[in-house]
Amino acid sequence: MLEILILISLSKSIAAKAREKGRGGAPFVFLLLALWIGGEIFGGAAGGIISVIALGDDEPNLLLVYPLAIAGAAIGAVIAFQIVKSIAPAYKGEYEDYADDDYDRDRQDRRDRRDRDDHDRDDRRDRDRRGDHY
Numbered sequence: 001m002l003e004i005l006i007l008i009s010l011s012k013s014i015a016a017k018a019r020e021k022g023r024g025g026a027p028f029v030f031l032l033l034a035l036w037i038g039g040e041i042f043g044g045a046a047g048g049i050i051s052v053i054a055l056g057d058d059e060p061n062l063l064l065v066y067p068l069a070i071a072g073a074a075i076g077a078v079i080a081f082q083i084v085k086s087i088a089p090a091y092k093g094e095y096e097d098y099a100d101d102d103y104d105r106d107r108q109d110r111r112d113r114r115d116r117d118d119h120d121r122d123d124r125r126d127r128d129r130r131g132d133h134y
Contacts, residue, residue, distance in 0.1 A: 014084055022090030035076030043072020
């Protein structure tokens, strides 16, 4: 139960840190959970192997397995927080930053051409209605 409360608290904290950098919190919460569980499994397995080898028993000693499992989970959490700490903030630039973009320039050129063509077509139509010919 205590482990679940710790995970809830850490999840809120890592999501807040990710949002401070302009990123979504959910992917980093999933990362935290995956690294926590993976670290716990790895630490427990390592503890079991060490316990069997060091003590020479047929079964692993839980007094060695569980602390190493928790240590592995804590290491996984530290790794998740370090990943969030190391990511660059998401760039939220203004639209003016993209004003010189070729795609926008092409769109603007097409729009200007279309406006000119519409204007020329309207002028021809008006001349034809008035009977003004060159």
